[in-house]
Amino acid sequence: MLQNSLAADPNRDLKSIYVYAAPVRIWHWVMTAAMIVLVTTGLLIAYPPPAVGGEASEHFLFGYIRFAHFTAGYVLAISWLVRVYWAIVGNDYTRQLFLVPVWSRAWWSEFGNDLKTYAFLPSAKPLRYAGHNPMAQLAMFFMATLGSFFMIITGFAMYSEGAGRGSWQDKLFGWVIPLFGQSQDVHTWHHLCMWLIVMFTIVHLYMVVRQEITTKESILSTMIGGYRSFKD
Amino acid sequence: METFYEVLRRQGITRRSFVKFCSLTATSLGLGSYFTPQIARALETKPRTPVLWMHGLECTCCSESFIRSAHPLAKDVVLSMLSLDYDDTLMASAGHQAQAILDEITTKYKGNYILAVEGNPPLNEDGMYCITGGKPFVEELKRVAKDAKAIIAWGSCASWGCVQAAKPNPTRAVPINKVITDKPIIKVPGCPPIAEVMTAVVTYMLTFDRLPELDRQGRPKMFYGQRIHDKCYRRPHFDAGQFVESWDDEGARKGYCLYKVGCKGPTTYNACSTVRWNDGVSFPIQSGHGCIGCSEDGFWDKGSFYDRVTGIKQFGIEANADKIGGTVAGVTAAAVAVHAGVTALKRAKVDHGTGIPKDGSAK
Numbered sequence: 001m002l003q004n005s006l007a008a009d010p011n012r013d014l015k016s017i018y019v020y021a022a023p024v025r026i027w028h029w030v031m032t033a034a035m036i037v038l039v040t041t042g043l044l045i046a047y048p049p050p051a052v053g054g055e056a057s058e059h060f061l062f063g064y065i066r067f068a069h070f071t072a073g074y075v076l077a078i079s080w081l082v083r084v085y086w087a088i089v090g091n092d093y094t095r096q097l098f099l100v101p102v103w104s105r106a107w108w109s110e111f112g113n114d115l116k117t118y119a120f121l122p123s124a125k126p127l128r129y130a131g132h133n134p135m136a137q138l139a140m141f142f143m144a145t146l147g148s149f150f151m152i153i154t155g156f157a158m159y160s161e162g163a164g165r166g167s168w169q170d171k172l173f174g175w176v177i178p179l180f181g182q183s184q185d186v187h188t189w190h191h192l193c194m195w196l197i198v199m200f201t202i203v204h205l206y207m208v209v210r211q212e213i214t215t216k217e218s219i220l221s222t223m224i225g226g227y228r229s230f231k232d
Numbered sequence: 233m234e235t236f237y238e239v240l241r242r243q244g245i246t247r248r249s250f251v252k253f254c255s256l257t258a259t260s261l262g263l264g265s266y267f268t269p270q271i272a273r274a275l276e277t278k279p280r281t282p283v284l285w286m287h288g289l290e291c292t293c294c295s296e297s298f299i300r301s302a303h304p305l306a307k308d309v310v311l312s313m314l315s316l317d318y319d320d321t322l323m324a325s326a327g328h329q330a331q332a333i334l335d336e337i338t339t340k341y342k343g344n345y346i347l348a349v350e351g352n353p354p355l356n357e358d359g360m361y362c363i364t365g366g367k368p369f370v371e372e373l374k375r376v377a378k379d380a381k382a383i384i385a386w387g388s389c390a391s392w393g394c395v396q397a398a399k400p401n402p403t404r405a406v407p408i409n410k411v412i413t414d415k416p417i418i419k420v421p422g423c424p425p426i427a428e429v430m431t432a433v434v435t436y437m438l439t440f441d442r443l444p445e446l447d448r449q450g451r452p453k454m455f456y457g458q459r460i461h462d463k464c465y466r467r468p469h470f471d472a473g474q475f476v477e478s479w480d481d482e483g484a485r486k487g488y489c490l491y492k493v494g495c496k497g498p499t500t501y502n503a504c505s506t507v508r509w510n511d512g513v514s515f516p517i518q519s520g521h522g523c524i525g526c527s528e529d530g531f532w533d534k535g536s537f538y539d540r541v542t543g544i545k546q547f548g549i550e551a552n553a554d555k556i557g558g559t560v561a562g563v564t565a566a567a568v569a570v571h572a573g574v575t576a577l578k579r580a581k582v583d584h585g586t587g588i589p590k591d592g593s594a595k
Contacts, residue, residue, distance in 0.1 A: 046541050046554075048492055051474045051483050061473030120574060161499075165447065165457050178449050182528040183459075183499035184542055188553050191541060195557020199564045206568040214579060 016229040017130045019093050019222060027083045028223055030075065031148075035197065037072035038151075041065050042194055070159060077152045093131040100141045110134045128217060130228050136207065143200035147193055154190040158183065236275035236315075236438070250275075257439065260432050262454060271439050281438050282337050282345045284376060285319035285386075288369045289362045289396050289405050290351025294387040295321050297424035300510065301431050315438060317345075320364070331365050338379055346437060347380040349373065349390045353411055354403035361403040370411060377412045382443060384418050384433065385409070391421040391450075392529040399533055409450070418443050419450040423526035426507050429455045449529075451501065460497035460523050463505040466490070484520065494538035495522030502527040 020028070044065050052059050087094045101107045114135035116124035127133070132140060157176035160169035161183060180186045211219045216231040234242075240250055251272060258267040287295075299322070316322070318333050325333065337345055351369075354361035359368030377383060385408050388394040396405040409417050420433055433452055436444045444452040461467065469475070469489040476483040476490050491498065497505070500523050504515040516523055522538070525531040535543030541552045 048473060048475055051477065051488060052472065056468040056472040056474055059472035059474070063471040063473075065473070118571070120578060161459060162462070165453065175448065181530050182525075183501075184496060184525065184528065184534055185530070187499060188542060191553035192557055195553065195561055198557070198561050202561065202564050202568055206572060210572065210575060214575060 016227045019130055019228045020226045023086045027079050030079045034072045034076040041069035073155050096131050096137050097140055097145050107134050147197050150193050154186050236280045239280055257435050274439050282317040282341050283315045285348045288351030288353050290389045293424040294350045297427045298430050301427035342379045344381055346382050347376055348384040349408050350386040352389045352405050354405045356404040382416050386420055387425055388421045388423045391419040395532050421527040428507050455503040456501040460500045460502055460505045464497055490522040493522055494540055496525030497523040500525040500528050
């Protein structure tokens with residue numbers, strides 16, 4: 001079962017379902033921490049803090065800011081690698097971030113129902129999902145998954161410029177720079193995509209809090225304990 | 233056919249000067265003394281390779297830079313005396329006389345000459361925006377390029393299009409690789425390129441009879457392998473976090489990093505911070521002005537030279553990543569607030585225990 005609401009399977013125990021295994025939960029919070037560091041230091045790289053006084057040899061402020069950014073970038077990239085591996089070996093829900101069943105009629109029908117639900121239309125059916133609902137899945141696929149991949153690829157492309165020609169970063173990601181035109185363009189798009197992820201985070205936080213308050217499904221605690229419980 | 237060495241001796245160059253030139257060339261190419269006799273042997277035995285230098289839509293800044301090469305030996309010996317057979321702005325002959333040389337070299341040395349192109353061909357109106365020798369430059373370029381061994385694209389015009397290709401590009405000027413697709417092209421971008429870089433590239437091709445090692449974008453790695461930033465003498469201020477905030481502040485007087493006032497050194501591949509200009513006297517950053525990124529593709533269409541976060545033209549308006557991204561994030565936050573408000577209102581009307589609306593009406 002890749003997707004679909006729980007209504008399709010009335011025989012299942014709806015008290016609680018184990019959705020997020022430990023690697024997914026760890027990945028989620030590691031990524032959260034990395035993102036916070038990345039956005040903060042990224043903005044500081046674009047808009048550096050006021051100059052520090054004294055001799056250059058006494059300071060390494062901007063160096064540390066960039067170091068934090070690069071380290072968090074590596075953490076993000078490695079955590080995604082682990083996450084991709086887990087999508088292969090993990091349960092069905094782990095694949096939701098990578099495979100959107102756009103070929104499924106049922107999926108689209110539920111997507112339409114999600115739109116109605118969030119638009120407060122009375123015709124919306126109250127469906128329940130153990131994993132992500134189709135609308136959330138689509139948003140996560142484009143903004144969290146593809147957005148992160150875009151940031152990792154462009155990020156390593158820019159990192160390769162410092163690592164130098166012939167470095168493994170250059171061999172793997174150096175081709176990205178001419179694709180965008182030149183290095184400055186890669187910087188611009190990297191910066192722009194940061195805002196896409198910020199936007200995703202705003203909606204994500206809102207949706208999670210909203211779900212937790214207004215429905216009988218657990219969601220915040222699910223990403224801590226792993227179980228989706230239904231308070232019926 | 234004459235060899236390089238024979239031409240040199242005929243021009244009155246002594247054997248001693250010749251060997252000095254060979255060792256200078258080996259050094260400037262970063263090859264070491266082992267290669268000095270190899271270069272000498274190559275020049276003594278190989279027939280000379282003529283260089284034709286054509287001018288399209290351009291400002292001649294490449295030539296201006298070139299004739300100021302700090303190593304007159306390399307420039308004069310390799311190009312004026314030895315190999316530069318045609319260059320309509322530098323040669324003494326003009327008109328039909330000059331045109332005759334072009335025709336002679338292309339026939340006599342068919343497949344064995346190097347074509348250097350300064351400027352680029354405009355394609356609009358059948359190429360009529362640039363006429364050389366009574367013909368559209370694009371036709372002349374294609375004709376001479378057809379039998380060339382290799383082609384050098386001098387400067388950002390020939391390499392990327394440069395200022396005449398800036399939006400909206402009324403003449404439809406294009407880099408030469410758009411019209412010459414079947415020959416190896418070596419790009420030497422810059423507006424203009426550094427003189428020593430130009431002479432070294434030609435010297436390398438003449439002595440070793442092959443292209444220098446090129447990067448993904450067709451630029452010689454030995455001069456475009458690193459960014460200005462990687463070898464900038466102000467780099468310690470960058471790492472320390474010491475930046476010029478405005479042009480007359482304390483930081484500017486102390487020679488702090490120009491990153492915040494839009495220096496494009498971190499995104500520009502060139503040799504300015506190592507080779508420098510005018511006999512190694514200085515380069516823009518040393519003079520207190522940020523790099524404008526003149527050797528990078530599209531540098532002319534990236535908004536202000538003084539912005540760190542540069543403009544995005546794809547959105548049709550003058551905007552940068554933060555204006556667009558910030559607006560999107562702001563609108564999203566506002567939409568979330570409205571949605572949350574509506575959710576709260578709806579919820580207030582529903583009894584929590586039963587899920588039935590408080591006014592008793594059926595759903």
